Amino acid sequence: MLQRTWSVAVLLVVVAAVGALAVLAFRPPSPRADAPPAEFAAGRAEEHLRAVAQRPHPIGSADNARVREYVAGAARGFGAEVSVESDDVVRAWRGVERVATTHNVVARVRGTDPSASGGKALLLVSHYDSVPTGPGAADDGAAVAAMLETVRALGQRPVRNDVVFLFTDGEEAGTLGAEAFVRRHGVGDYGAVLNWEARGSGGPVWMFETGPDNGPLVSAFAAASGRPIANSLAAEVYRLMPNYSDFSAFLAAGARGLNSAFIEHVHDYHSPYDDVSRLDRGSLQHHGDTMVGLVRELGDRDLSAAGGGSAVYFDLFSRVLVRYPVWSAALLAAVTVGAFLVLVVVRRLRVLFVAGVAAGAVVVAGALTFALWAAVAALRPGLAFLALSEPHERGWFVAGFAVLGLAVLLGAARLVRGRAPEEVVGGVLVLPAVLLAVTAVLVPGASFLFQWPLAVGLLALWRPRLAFLPPLVAAAVYPPLVGTLLVALGMPMAAVGVVFALLAGVLLLPLLGGLPRHGALVVGAVAVALLAAGTLRFGFSPAEPRPNALVYRLDTEAGRADWLSGDPETDEWTRRVLGEDPERVAAPPLPEPALRADAPVLDLPAPTAEVLPGPGALRLRITPGERAWRTHVTLPGGSCRFGGHRLGGRQLELYGTAPREITCELAPGEPVVVELVDHWVGLPPGAADLVGARPPDTMPVQSGNRPYDAALVRAVFRG
Incomplete structure (x- = not known):
């Protein structure tokens, strides 16, 4: 028994070494x-x-x-x-x-x-x-x-x-x-x-x-x-x-x-x-x-x-690109899945129980990851400040979810312990066989994930001593792919990466059955400890700042101004002008409701519109302010054109400060009302002086995440 445990341990180290090599090679x-x-x-x-x-x-x-x-x-x-x-x-x-x-x-x-x-x-x-x-x-x-x-x-x-x-x-x-x-x-x-x-x-x-x-x-x-x-x-x-x-x-x-x-x-x-x-x-x-x-x-x-x-x-x-035509992928899949079914039938293997355990392990690991991240996000609402809710010290969470997946695998291995080796091998190969058949037809670009572990798995099915081959192949392919998914999708979608990792991980079940029975509990405790450490360490510092933003909105029509913020809540900097308990209201042209407080009225240049003389259709010249990088325009009703382009709606965004001429066909008697909102990048000097310097543990919100530091200057033209 001891000799078998050592043999399994050596094989697992080899598989892990191949996976580590794949990860280390994934760099520029x-x-x-x-x-x-x-x-x-x-x-x-x-x-x-x-x-x-x-x-x-x-x-x-x-x-x-x-x-x-x-x-x-x-x-x-x-x-x-x-x-x-x-x-x-x-x-x-x-x-x-x-x-x-x-x-x-x-x-x-x-x-x-x-x-x-x-x-x-x-x-x-x-x-x-x-x-x-x-x-x-x-x-x-x-x-x-x-x-x-x-x-x-x-x-x-x-x-x-x-x-x-x-x-x-x-x-x-x-x-x-x-x-x-x-x-x-x-x-x-x-x-x-x-x-x-x-x-x-x-x-x-x-x-x-x-x-x-x-x-x-x-x-x-x-x-x-x-x-x-x-x-x-x-x-x-x-x-x-x-x-x-x-x-x-x-x-x-x-x-x-x-x-x-x-x-x-x-x-x-x-x-x-x-x-x-x-x-x-x-x-x-x-x-x-x-x-x-x-x-x-x-x-x-x-x-x-x-x-x-x-x-x-x-x-x-990250050194060799394997490629082959899509048509051959379908042929390979058919041959491989067919050979797998023949071997299962010829050897009269009872594989459904192990297959169910393998599929269950994938589902359980994904569900646990989703639930645990939801708990982390609830305990640390400051994550909502970050782009993609991605923590700065993400390594704690990546490690925690990886170890969590291992704990689930050890638990699954305990369930299949004692079954015939060929049945365990056959059972874990059912999942890649089914997924290969599906992906080869629907998403052939994903079929390689299941094609090659299953292909070498046929050897292991014939000779169970070769059960290390499928996870060895998976270790060469999956780790950098899973890591890239975690980066591309972010920690809130970590469950997707964990599911892909477990699709490879279940191939280890024939080897993990030879390890001590209580390993799942110990490894699970380590996973919880890593996730807890990441949760407790989460915070903001000058090296790992919290993004925040303030928007100064001036309405020259109404003669009033507001402070706005799309942040989830106030912090030390934004509270200086928003106060302790600002209201959250709809704040057009911002796309989502924002925190709001009264602001002093500053004298800022506003965009303008004028009607150009001439017969026929209404001709408007819109001139953004000199500080604007984008101007939101709401046109009057009717059919409007910009140059040779017919406009499909009344809401426009003009980029740059160049004047633009727009022509509209209006119904008789329809009033000419044009709403203009200049969008400045950064707070204007007067507003910036009122709020003061941003603390060193904060940074401006990135574009595309939520509203960033800006001034909005609204004007209304009535012709």
Whole structure:
């Protein structure tokens, strides 16, 4: 018995070591300060990054123009043919019509013989605008800098195809620049679109989305980088999320391509901390290595060749990308599931009890994780202040939920103890067999998760001594994938990651049955202790600040002003003006009810509207205030147009301070009433003086999370 326990322990250590190796390999390469001229160096790209990410530069701002001029000048200096394409864009977006003038920078590097390669160009895309709340070093300055360094490297060693580098404007306002480019050019001239993004300030670059017929591009990606990190499950998951990027516009137009990003350190995302000092230089290097590699791989190919089919793919140890056609995935699944059923029937195995225990373990672990996180959130309401409710010291919770999953597995192993080894092996393989059959038909991109553990599991089913093979394969594939899910979805959705972890973990049941009987209780206690430690340690400090925000709202029509905050509750800073017990009320144009208190009336410049003379339809000129970065407009009834665009509703958002002319056809006698609300970034000086300095353990709320520091100046025009 003792010898068996030691043998099991050794096998478990081997499985754990493979899993640890997969996790340790999941990181970006070391940055290179310098490199040969035709290669990428993060040190050279950093010079561009420092020029781009000096300050926030949202669409329509003066800093946006500064960045645009720098990008165009740098690309032109490296020999590219550069143009700036300006387009008026109107796009319906979440109940309003967004109106902006985008300025896309298009840099073309001519190929040596593009006609020989089909005549289609390769298109690389990043956006040079930032959110108004951060300088955008990662999002998307790192990609902009990497593309400029790639332009330089391409000039040292050209390829046959034309390569177009598109630096879009207005991505953060709803992919406005990408929409303008697609409307102007379409996608027919481009054989592949490669988009580059970030959601955080570090981590490896992860190719998480593809277009149709992705097989050839996935193969190119596999050869392009020394660390090709990707899996086809990611695209299936991303499709279910409300996220978007410039790639969405190209994908909707029918383009083929790849979308890549790094996503770790989410607390820096869209915040003042998205600066050059916090950016992981390894992430910048990984961006560039992959960009240059893909340009080399695709630059000499015939990009006009259509088809190629889609692929199922996943990486091993962040070094090798395994891929095969979707049609072969269905065939493999049919053969593997069929062979499994034959073995179960031929050997007359009774597998249903063990299969039920395995499925129950997955469900129980997921439910416990969901319930325990709900308890943590109830005990620590301050989590609601954080983006995605993600704690700063998330490692305690990740470890706690991982150990909790192990405790559930040990409990399940006790239930199947004493059964014939081949029945335990067969029972745990029922779950991947069922899921393989389902995913191969409905979501083939996820089928690899179950295909390969089940395939090697056939050997274990024939020879139970080989029961360590399925968990060994799973240990090579699942850990970085589960870790990425936990980062992408956040701790509130940790149950999803735990469910995926347990789908691999149940494969350990044939081995865990040889361990001591009472291990589940001990391990469960350790899990509770880790979660309790994370809960007790949760708090805010200068190194781990709490996001908070105040909005000053001035209504020039009513002659009154308010303090507003979308925060869950007040804190030391916001209580200075909101008081101890502010009311929570609807506070348009903020999207959700907000805390409110009276504020002094300050003399702030307001947006204006005027009726232009002339016969026929009503012509309005709307002029935002000089501090506005966005102006919300409520038009009178009737049918309205902006330039050549018919507006679909009465609610507009204008970006930038340029005057806009809007034409409306009104019913006879209908009054002309136009409501205007300027949105300033940050509190105006007078309001900032009243509230005082923000405490060092707080930070401004990030854009996209909830209302951030701003001034809203409302005016009403009556014609």
